Amino acid sequence: MPPVFLNRIGTATPGHEVHGTFRAFAEGLIADPRERRLFSRMADRAGIARRWSVLPPDGRPGHVDAEGFYAAGGFPSTRARMARWEAEAPGLAFRALDALGPVEGITHLIVASCTGFAAPGLDHAISAHLGLDETVARTNVGFMGCQAAIVALRLARDAVRADSSARVLVVNLELCTLHLQERPEVEQLLCFLLFGDGCSAALVSADPAGLRLDGFRCALLPEAEEQIAWRVGDNGFDMVLSGEVPKSLARALPPRLPALLDGAEPEAFDLWAIHPGGRSVLDAVEESCRPPQGALAGSRAVLEEHGNMSSPTVMFVLRGMLEAREAGRRGIAMAFGPGLSAETMRFMTV
Structure with missing residues (x-):
């Protein structure tokens, strides 16, 4: 079987830096002063300086985003979150594709995400944006979490090993900040404090580069x-x-x-x-x-x-x-x- 190569990777994040705003909001949900101090110590040790979101931040106390997507006492339904994912995901994916650079002769498209779903979905939007041939083989990898990129690369490698002329576009996109919860438990809030939004696009082929x-x-x-x-x-x-x-x-x-x-x-x-x-x-x-x-x-x-x-x-x-x-x-x-x-x-x- 021919060797397979990850040739190039392009990445993109949204334009809104939100780490401080999200952290301040989370601290405000903790009533017990001792637990609030514990949260603050753990947040300081997290090794995170910045996170990025499709939601513009709001610096006012008790607020998360400037649009009111997260309104105190009225966080959005799953339906509303999926609608926002469907609206925001294509633009971020297109930015990662721009960073990847020219792609010609794509035969396979693999899209991985666990933070939003729609059908027809992101694979269709990418195909239309790039003008891919209608015969391109599309695969969606869902709900595999943080390891999905490696799973997607494995599928891409399998495609090229089966046909050395295959050229596989792999896109991983997550909008994690659409899933904040209004909960006071310190462990849950520390979990939310980790996550940001981002996208990668990669080309996998038999071309010996990368x-x-x-x-x-x-x-x-x-x-x-x-x-x-x-x-x-x-x-x-x-x-x-x-x-x-x-x-x-x-x-x-x-x-x-x-x-x-x-x-x-x-x-x-x-x-x-x-x-x-x-x-x-x-x-x-x-x-x-x-x-x-x-x-x-x-x-x-x-x-x-x-x-x-x-x-x-x-x-x-x-x-x-x-x-x-x-x-x-x-x-x-x-x-x-x-x-x-x-x-x-x-x-x-x-």
Whole structure:
């Protein structure tokens, strides 16, 4: 089978920086002063300086966005959130496609998102925007959370291995900030404090440029099954991201690492594109996988600038590695999702 390459990545975020505004609103939901202080300490340690949203922020106390999408005591229904996702998603996707650059001869389109759904959906909007041939094979990957980008790249690689003339466009788009909840629990508010909006677009083909995609592995961690969950509720999607996830990863990854790394030792990899699900998640991977010193710097930088954007986030990390690559360096990408599950991708810079 021919080798397959991730040739280019383009990324985009909305124009509204909201981290401080969202944090102030969350603190205002906590009545107990001790819990409010705990939230503030944890927020300070999150490793996030900025997050971006399709919603313009409102700096007034007790407000979230300037449009009143989140009105105190009257947060929007799931229907309203999906309507906003449908309205905002195409424009952000088009910006990521512009950043990707020219794409010709596309044979497959894979779109991944877990924060919004519509049919006809984003795949149709992208096809029309790019003028893709009506015979392009379209696939939508939904509700796989933060690991969906690696799943989508695996599907893209399979398509090119089946037909070396295939050219696959992979788009990951999430509008996480459309799913805030008006809840006072500190753990839930800390979960909301992580997430931002973003999009990536990537080209996968047999053209020998970029990152060679060498293999994929996955693992289920049933002992932590309910620690990451994502379900449709009446008022948006209900996210569970337990504070126990880092501890579970630290315990579960070492015995599974030989399989996830396809038998290689951690020191065999120069580049580590770890999905920055949070500072403590990166700490847990660093502790349990023992990558080279400073190997997670790229992931920490993306977390600081963008927060956790769910599926596109690891693509932002990979984009940095693509832009700064030196030929012949081996890499591993890793992301986690509902279940609890882990997906890995081995690659080589060319």
